[in-house]
Amino acid sequence: MVTEHAAAVFGARVQTSPYGARRLIADAVDLQLRLPRLWAGVEAGTVRVPHARHVAQVTRDLAPDEAGWVDGEVVEVADGRLAWARFETLVEGKVAAAAPELARQREDAAARERGVRVSRVNKHGMSTLIIKADAITIAGIDAAVTAVADKLTESMPHADRNDRRVAAAALLLNPAARPDLSVGPVKVRAKVYLHLTPQTPIARVEGHGPLTIGRVVELLDATAAKVQMTPVLDLAAMAPVDAYEIPARLREAVHLIHPADVFPYATNTTRRMDLDHAIPHSQGGATSVDNLGPLTRTHHRIKTHTGWEARHPFPGIVIWRDPYGAHYLIDPTGTRRLTPSSSGETPTRVDIMVTQLLLDYTAA
Numbered sequence: 001m002v003t004e005h006a007a008a009v010f011g012a013r014v015q016t017s018p019y020g021a022r023r024l025i026a027d028a029v030d031l032q033l034r035l036p037r038l039w040a041g042v043e044a045g046t047v048r049v050p051h052a053r054h055v056a057q058v059t060r061d062l063a064p065d066e067a068g069w070v071d072g073e074v075v076e077v078a079d080g081r082l083a084w085a086r087f088e089t090l091v092e093g094k095v096a097a098a099a100p101e102l103a104r105q106r107e108d109a110a111a112r113e114r115g116v117r118v119s120r121v122n123k124h125g126m127s128t129l130i131i132k133a134d135a136i137t138i139a140g141i142d143a144a145v146t147a148v149a150d151k152l153t154e155s156m157p158h159a160d161r162n163d164r165r166v167a168a169a170a171l172l173l174n175p176a177a178r179p180d181l182s183v184g185p186v187k188v189r190a191k192v193y194l195h196l197t198p199q200t201p202i203a204r205v206e207g208h209g210p211l212t213i214g215r216v217v218e219l220l221d222a223t224a225a226k227v228q229m230t231p232v233l234d235l236a237a238m239a240p241v242d243a244y245e246i247p248a249r250l251r252e253a254v255h256l257i258h259p260a261d262v263f264p265y266a267t268n269t270t271r272r273m274d275l276d277h278a279i280p281h282s283q284g285g286a287t288s289v290d291n292l293g294p295l296t297r298t299h300h301r302i303k304t305h306t307g308w309e310a311r312h313p314f315p316g317i318v319i320w321r322d323p324y325g326a327h328y329l330i331d332p333t334g335t336r337r338l339t340p341s342s343s344g345e346t347p348t349r350v351d352i353m354v355t356q357l358l359l360d361y362t363a364a
Contacts, residue, residue, distance in 0.1 A: 002025060005018075006025075007019075007021040007022040007025060008021070010024075010025070023057075024053075026056070026060075027052075027053040027056040027057065030056040030059070030060060030067075031052055031053075031056050034056075034059070034064055034067045034068065034071070035052070035055060035056060035059070035067060035068070035070075035071040036068075036071065037071045037072055037075040038051075038052045038055055038056075038071055038074075038075050038078060039052070041075055041078060041079070046079055047075065047078045047079055048078060048079060048080050051078040051079075051080070051087060052078060054087075054088070054091065055070065055071070055074060055078070055091055058091060058092070058095050059071075059095060059098075061099075061102060062095065062098060062099050062102070063099070066098040066099050067098070069094075069098050070091070070094045070095055070098050073094045074087075074090065074091055074094055076333060077090065077333050077334055081265075081333060081334030081335045081336050082333070082334035082335070083265050083266060083267040083334075084267075085267045086260060086267060086269065086334070089209060089269075092209055092210060093202060093204065093209070093210040096202045096210040096211075096212070097200065097201070097202045097210070100201040100202060100212050103202070103210070103212050104212045104214060104215065107211065107212060107215045111134070113132055114132055114133050114134075115131075115132055116129065116130070116131050116132075117129075117130050118130070134219050134222075135192065135205050135207075135208040135219070136192055136219050136220070139191075139192050144168075144172055145165050145168045145169050145172065146165070146168075147168075148168035148171055148172060149161070149164040149165045149167070149168040150164075151168075152164045152167055152168060152171075192205060192206070193205070193206040194206075194216065196213075201213055203216050206269075206271075207269070207270065240286045240287055240288030240289075240291075241287045241288075243287060244277075244281045244287060245287075246275050246287055246292065250275075250287065250288070250289065250292065251271075251275060253289050254275055254289055254292045254293070254294065255271055255294065257289060257315055257316050258293050258294050258316065258318075260294070261273060261294055261295055261296055261299060262293040262294060262295065262310070262318045262330050263295055263296070263299035263302070263303075263320070263330075264320055264328040264330065264335045264337075265334075265335045266295075266296070266299060268294075268296050273294040273295060273296055273297075274294070274295050274296070274297055274300045275292045275293070275294055275295075276292065276293055276294075276295045276300050276303060276310070277291055277292060278291050278292070278293060278310040278311055278312050278318070279291055279311075289315070290312050290315060291312055293310065293312065293318055306323060307322075307323035308320060308321070308322055308323065309321045316331060316332055317329065317330065317331050318330040318331075319338075
């Protein structure tokens, strides 16, 4: 048994507060008793402690069998191969899938937090307006602001995009503040991507995380949204195009193959990224799903100007080589470094195979 104030003594020894010590004790106990796979990984050095502790904290309200299921689902990627934000999103979805009723209760509680308020942190004459609502409502508001901002381009030619969006929001929320309503009516069309899998009680809304199917139905009914069912694309049969420009069908296919930035340990999962030709188009690289990958503008510039190389040996897999010879494998589970460590660690069969593939590409 752990006495009530043991955490105070323990916390002082490890240089943390009693609160921090209580959290550490709780996480350690949960890992040993409820998350045996993650605990074994921590002991073996293959699972990072912050990742294991995060899973312990977010599964604390689950039944032991539910927590055990999440344990088995996330242990493989708890070694740091996923950027932290992507790891959190993955775990959130697994927790919701393990306990859909609890997820539903949390959604109901979150729905009661809707509101509009002015932030109390206001400095240098600037203030912040916070609107909290469901994802579909916010998508509609964003689309309306964007539409009005586009109409203001002619009347505000020297303003940047952010200034026009602020003016658009002021016009929509308080028309009396700007009596010039010459921008005319706004036709709003917002698009929200919803991913569903048969026999699964949890759906995923791009950019907003997991939702129960019941909550999705409520949101669609409440907003009178028009639903368009998109069939699964035959990615293998997606023909390349003989041009540098990338058509919409290829962009959609690349997003489905690579739902996140393909640079090592990257975090971005939006659709607003550059599509990079791994082998440059000017050097004969095809505009095809097996030569395109999403990169943020920063990562795109790094690849273009600093000596990084990328190849796509298989669908959904990208191999990178940095300017100093280290190799990285990007796949749906995240990033793994393939270069053997300086400690003499023996590379796995996958390491050897993928490294040889990259060497073959380089030689060609």
